[in-house]
Amino acid sequence: MISKTKLIGAVEIGTSKVAILVGELSRGRTLNIIGLGSCQSRGVIKGSVVDYKEASTCTHAALQTAEERAGAPIEVVYLAQTGAHLEGFYNEAAVNVNAADNCVSSLDIDTVCRLAKAKELPEGRAVVHHIRRPFRLDGRLVPDPEHLVGQRLEAGYWTVHGSEAKIGDHIHVITGFNLRVEELILSSLAAGTMVTTAEERQNGVLVLDLGCGTTDYVLYRDGVAYQTGVVPVGGDHFTNDLSLGLRLTRGQAEKIKLRYGSATLRARDKHEKVWLNGDYSVGDRQFPRQSIEQITSARARELLEVVRKKLGPAFVPEQTPVGVVLTGGAAKLPAMDEAAGKVFGVPGRLGEAPSWVSDELRDPGFSTTLGLLYYGLNAQAEQASAARRSGGFLRNIKRLLVSA
Amino acid sequence: MNRPASMPPTSRSWKDIRQGVSTRAMSREGRRRMMLASVKFAVLCAVVFGCAWGVFEVYATWERDPARLKEPVKAVPLKQVVFATDGVLDRAWLHQVLALPGNASLMTLDLGALERRLLASGQVRSVVLRRRFADNTLVVTMQERTPIARAMVQIGGTTPGLRLVAGDGVVYEGVGYERPVLERLPWLAGFQLRRAATSGFEPIAGMERIAALLAAAESLVPQLRAEWQVVSLARLATDHEIVVRSREIPEIIFDARGNFPRQLAKLDYIVDSLRTHGAPPTARVNLALDSQVPVELQETAPLQPARSALPPPSFQPKLRRDF
Numbered sequence: 001m002i003s004k005t006k007l008i009g010a011v012e013i014g015t016s017k018v019a020i021l022v023g024e025l026s027r028g029r030t031l032n033i034i035g036l037g038s039c040q041s042r043g044v045i046k047g048s049v050v051d052y053k054e055a056s057t058c059t060h061a062a063l064q065t066a067e068e069r070a071g072a073p074i075e076v077v078y079l080a081q082t083g084a085h086l087e088g089f090y091n092e093a094a095v096n097v098n099a100a101d102n103c104v105s106s107l108d109i110d111t112v113c114r115l116a117k118a119k120e121l122p123e124g125r126a127v128v129h130h131i132r133r134p135f136r137l138d139g140r141l142v143p144d145p146e147h148l149v150g151q152r153l154e155a156g157y158w159t160v161h162g163s164e165a166k167i168g169d170h171i172h173v174i175t176g177f178n179l180r181v182e183e184l185i186l187s188s189l190a191a192g193t194m195v196t197t198a199e200e201r202q203n204g205v206l207v208l209d210l211g212c213g214t215t216d217y218v219l220y221r222d223g224v225a226y227q228t229g230v231v232p233v234g235g236d237h238f239t240n241d242l243s244l245g246l247r248l249t250r251g252q253a254e255k256i257k258l259r260y261g262s263a264t265l266r267a268r269d270k271h272e273k274v275w276l277n278g279d280y281s282v283g284d285r286q287f288p289r290q291s292i293e294q295i296t297s298a299r300a301r302e303l304l305e306v307v308r309k310k311l312g313p314a315f316v317p318e319q320t321p322v323g324v325v326l327t328g329g330a331a332k333l334p335a336m337d338e339a340a341g342k343v344f345g346v347p348g349r350l351g352e353a354p355s356w357v358s359d360e361l362r363d364p365g366f367s368t369t370l371g372l373l374y375y376g377l378n379a380q381a382e383q384a385s386a387a388r389r390s391g392g393f394l395r396n397i398k399r400l401l402v403s404a
Numbered sequence: 405m406n407r408p409a410s411m412p413p414t415s416r417s418w419k420d421i422r423q424g425v426s427t428r429a430m431s432r433e434g435r436r437r438m439m440l441a442s443v444k445f446a447v448l449c450a451v452v453f454g455c456a457w458g459v460f461e462v463y464a465t466w467e468r469d470p471a472r473l474k475e476p477v478k479a480v481p482l483k484q485v486v487f488a489t490d491g492v493l494d495r496a497w498l499h500q501v502l503a504l505p506g507n508a509s510l511m512t513l514d515l516g517a518l519e520r521r522l523l524a525s526g527q528v529r530s531v532v533l534r535r536r537f538a539d540n541t542l543v544v545t546m547q548e549r550t551p552i553a554r555a556m557v558q559i560g561g562t563t564p565g566l567r568l569v570a571g572d573g574v575v576y577e578g579v580g581y582e583r584p585v586l587e588r589l590p591w592l593a594g595f596q597l598r599r600a601a602t603s604g605f606e607p608i609a610g611m612e613r614i615a616a617l618l619a620a621a622e623s624l625v626p627q628l629r630a631e632w633q634v635v636s637l638a639r640l641a642t643d644h645e646i647v648v649r650s651r652e653i654p655e656i657i658f659d660a661r662g663n664f665p666r667q668l669a670k671l672d673y674i675v676d677s678l679r680t681h682g683a684p685p686t687a688r689v690n691l692a693l694d695s696q697v698p699v700e701l702q703e704t705a706p707l708q709p710a711r712s713a714l715p716p717p718s719f720q721p722k723l724r725r726d727f
Contacts, residue, residue, distance in 0.1 A: 164416070
């Protein structure tokens with residue numbers, strides 16, 4: 001039974017920051033964002049927890065802030081999951097329709113779905129998501145084959161799985177605050193649902209969530225996530241390259257990246273120089289702007305090419321007419337959309353949050369947490385409607401008798 | 405639904421990962437929250453357990469010694485009795501009937517018994533007793549019967565005693581009425597009293613019609629009603645007739661099923677006419693014959709022819725009465 005209001009905490013423990021939004025779900029239908037907590041992340045590298053204590057301390061501080069701002073305790077958590085340990089594979093199954101009249105029954109659907117999901121994973125791996133692609137009935141795509149007539153029913157799942165230990169670390173950071181993780185959602189899926197519309201996902205679109213330590217991607221086709229993945233390269237690598245290339249500290253390199261970095265070469269004048277601090281302080285020095293852009297653009301192109309390579313034959317420009325949508329903190333690097341367009345051969349653009357999102361949360365860095373809340377809203381609405389559909393004492397009795 | 409035997413097992417999901425962590429792995433805030441949740445749970449358990457234990461204790465005591473449960477409230481002494489009635493009974497009568505002990509407490513009072521004691525007097529039509537804990541008071545609210553006739557009743561070989569009869573036929577020993585009130589009541593005759601199963605007498609049947617007649621007479625012809633001495637029920641059951649004896653007319657017969665105001669109007673007219681014409685005393689007026697009203701005069705000397713010389717019956721025109 002769904003309570004009238006439920007406080008959901010959307011938590012993203014990223015490499016650079018921990019972002020938490022508190023959403024109030026009313027009757028499983030409406031969502032109000034009532035709290036926000038954010039702090040610099042510690043103990044997390046490339047999306048994986050490497051120092052439990054440090055990660056816990058900063059996450060719990062952010063949770064506390066979010067609860068204080070919400071004025072009420074969080075009840076359950078929807079946790080974003082990223083990291084290079086996440087992998088995916090496609091598995092499909094087919095069954096011959098059982099009925100003599102070739103009418104597809106729920107039993108056929110259930111059987112084919114179970115078969116398609118039943119691929120054993122290596123030891124220490126756990127399934128995060130089973131994302132079903134549209135059914136095929138005698139070769140034609142159908143969203144729901146029940147009661148349709150056909151002979152051969154096919155179903156395929158894109159299964160996302162990850163290291164049990166690393167997923168467990170993520171979960172334990174939350175449970176260390178005496179909270180329960182209700183859903184674990186892939187970061188790219190959360191962000192993807194937020195920055196694209198259902199129509200765009202139906203037509204075909206690639207979403208890149210450029211984080212600090214990782215880049216998550218999801219390729220949508222026919223309205224569903226066709227392929228997902230994580231590349232352990234993110235905005236941090238731009239900083240790292242600048243630090244090495246220009247012999248700067250990480251802090252200085254970060255500052256230079258934010259001020260002068262670009263994903264494409266824009267500086268025409270080779271001799272144009274920029275100051276490190278620009279305040280005439282001791283140690284302040286000049287760098288050629290073109291050098292900075294060369295480093296950042298090379299890294300951006302490399303990153304995008306890695307993603308394209310990982311996508312492999314799944315990415316077909318003709319089947320991705322909407323193009324590439326960029327989100328995440330590193331997507332704010334100037335001309336990133338232009339670079340993505342060049343690499344993927346489709347239009348690129350920066351993802352924008354829907355109009356109902358307040359200005360404070362319109363930053364691309366919040367698209368994942370917003371997506372988690374959106375996911376939570378949909379999940380609760382589905383649960384509510386499922387409860388309504390399956391409700392009824394007689395129906396439950398009937399189900400019991402049938403299963404007996 | 406039976407799962408096919410060939411169906412492979414499903415893979416391990418993230419939901420199979422144990423979410424619990426040891427207390428040492430929790431942050432200070434996490435431990436505080438867990439402690440708070442534990443305290444809340446413990447308090448809830450304690451409340452639930454306490455309630456269950458309390459209920460069990462009460463039940464056990466009730467089973468073992470029910471008087472013990474009443475003891476605490478027994479200690480509340482009765483301070484006063486508030487009495488309200490719509491009749492003539494007074495506090496002295498109430499205290500005499502209730503006969504409450506001096507150390508009576510509010511909770512030990514058996515209201516049912518007290519109510520029965522009060523209702524034993526036929527004069528009491530209804531009574532409500534309630535405890536008012538705010539000021540430890542017993543509130544007695546009473547409605548009394550109004551007598552419409554009186555009767556002399558002799559029980560066994562004892563001296564005949566006066567009893568009053570109410571409109572619903574209940575016969576009772578009236579208390580607190582003033583003498584003039586009682587003297588105005590007509591005597592009731594032509595009835596038989598039957599002892600009730602418990603105490604007193606059974607109500608007299610047909611008294612509703614008597615009450616209706618007397619009430620109509622009281623309001624329409626009070627000067628005639630004041631003359632009525634006896635009302636008899638002797639022919640009520642058999643002939644549906646009520647016989648009244650007044651000071652002037654020994655026998656006035658009313659139709660018990662008829663319209664009393666109409667009959668009373670006729671009587672008034674007849675009495676008025678007879679007086680006007682100086683007729684001899686009337687022996688009987690029968691109003692039970694619908695349109696005919698036989699008036700029987702007592703045997704006296706024949707009418708004097710000089711009667712016409714008498715002044716006219718009334719110099720003022722008599723007002724027509726419509727009933």
